[in-house]
Amino acid sequence: MRGSLVRRAAYEVFDRAHKVLQRQRALKDLAASRQVDYLRDEVANRTIERLAFVTKKFDKVVDLGSGAGSLEKAICSGTEDGNIVKSRLGEITMVDSCKELLYRDADLPFNREMNIKRLVADEETFWPGESQVDAVISSMSLHWINDLPGVLKRVENMLKPDGMFMANMVGGDSLYELRTSLQLAEQERYGRISPRLSPLADVKDMGGLMQQAKYKLLTIDVDDIIVNYPDMFALMDDLKAMGENNAIKVRPWTIPRDLLQAANSIYTHMHGDEDGSVPATFRVIYMIGWKYSEDQPKPLERGTADVSFKDILPQMGEDGK
Numbered sequence: 001m002r003g004s005l006v007r008r009a010a011y012e013v014f015d016r017a018h019k020v021l022q023r024q025r026a027l028k029d030l031a032a033s034r035q036v037d038y039l040r041d042e043v044a045n046r047t048i049e050r051l052a053f054v055t056k057k058f059d060k061v062v063d064l065g066s067g068a069g070s071l072e073k074a075i076c077s078g079t080e081d082g083n084i085v086k087s088r089l090g091e092i093t094m095v096d097s098c099k100e101l102l103y104r105d106a107d108l109p110f111n112r113e114m115n116i117k118r119l120v121a122d123e124e125t126f127w128p129g130e131s132q133v134d135a136v137i138s139s140m141s142l143h144w145i146n147d148l149p150g151v152l153k154r155v156e157n158m159l160k161p162d163g164m165f166m167a168n169m170v171g172g173d174s175l176y177e178l179r180t181s182l183q184l185a186e187q188e189r190y191g192r193i194s195p196r197l198s199p200l201a202d203v204k205d206m207g208g209l210m211q212q213a214k215y216k217l218l219t220i221d222v223d224d225i226i227v228n229y230p231d232m233f234a235l236m237d238d239l240k241a242m243g244e245n246n247a248i249k250v251r252p253w254t255i256p257r258d259l260l261q262a263a264n265s266i267y268t269h270m271h272g273d274e275d276g277s278v279p280a281t282f283r284v285i286y287m288i289g290w291k292y293s294e295d296q297p298k299p300l301e302r303g304t305a306d307v308s309f310k311d312i313l314p315q316m317g318e319d320g321k
Contacts, residue, residue, distance in 0.1 A: 013249065014144050014145075014249065015247050016124065016144065022243045024100050027098075027243075033104065038227075040067060040139070041073070043168055044073070044074040044140075046223060050286060050288070051085050051166060052081040052085055054166075059090035060093075061093070061135045062093050062095060062136045063093065063094045063138070064095050064136055064141060065097075065138050065140070065144075066141075067139075067141070069108075069111075071137060072114060072116060075114065076109070076110035076114065086114065089135075092116050094117070095119045097122045097123055098120075103118065124146060128158055129158065130158060131160045131161070131163075132160070134160055136167075137167065138165075139168050140168065143198065143200060149213065153212075156213050156214060161295075162293035163290065164290055165287070165289045168285060168286045171200045171201045171203065171205075171206065171283055171285040172200060172201075172285065173281065174200055174281065175281065177271040178236075181232065181263040182197070186263075189259060206220060210289050215289025216291070217297075219288040220286065222283060222285055222286070223283075225282045226281050228273065228278070228280075229277060230276070231267075232264040232278060233260070
């Protein structure tokens with residue numbers, strides 16, 4: 001399987017080259033990098049729970065934006081869901097734009113439990129060819145994509161008929177506590193608001209984009225993961241260690257210390273818990289879509305029902321029970 005260059009989006013919100021640099025810098029301390037895997041690992045575990053309900057086998061799978069392999073570690077963790085999923089997957093190609101992150105855990109035991117390959121490629125332009133893979137899975141990566149409609153359509157094209165796309169991404173009101181605290185502090189001190197955090201898609205956006213890309217049998221749901229931190233600075237340190245800090249193309253390069261102090265006070269006052277800690281909400285959107293196939297279940301045509309509502313309603317009574 002190989003990648004090739006594809007035309008990029010005309011308008012780029014995120015600086016993807018800088019995002020790779022952020023991740024490379026975060027990996028200079030491997031112990032710290034692994035310590036902040038808690039969010040990716042939790043989302044991976046919840047994704048595997050959903051994947052365990054899919055009974056189909058997939059011989060050729062792409063993990064798009066795989067990072068160090070949180071999904072693969074979750075599959076090989078020894079849980080019942082993990083074992084079920086592992087029995088249904090064949091060759092997995094892990095694709096990530098950051099080589100250092102992609103190979104960070106290449107020597108860990110999970111690599112010997114599955115047929116895993118690694119490919120360094122930009123998730124936004126990755127293209128193995130049309131109808132080449134049985135499933136594409138993406139975890140915690142799509143929120144840094146500039147051309148979401150293009151990537152979703154490209155994935156649909158690379159799937160074989162009745163192929164599955166399962167993905168999750170941070171979206172909606174994620175980190176609203178941090179976002180509002182920084183905005184209020186900057187408005188109070190400087191009379192302006194700067195783009196300190198990335199814009200995020202919401203569940204309605206993703207539902208529309210999946211339909212636009214012609215996926216069938218769509219399922220979309222949302223999950224909130226709340227993590228407590230000692231203070232706002234600990235949250236920002238962890239985001240940096242994750243390589244998840246701001247990568248908007250037009251952004252302030254630094255945040256003044258006085259602004260951070262003010263935002264931390266607002267964060268604690270508005271959102272803090274009784275023990276002094278502060279919560280951070282990560283809203284995760286989960287999506288499943290299938291490429292069209294003649295063999296897929298289809299709704300019956302109008303007028304083919306065996307029972308009429310006119311016959312059912314009198315039995316239910318006026319209150320509908």
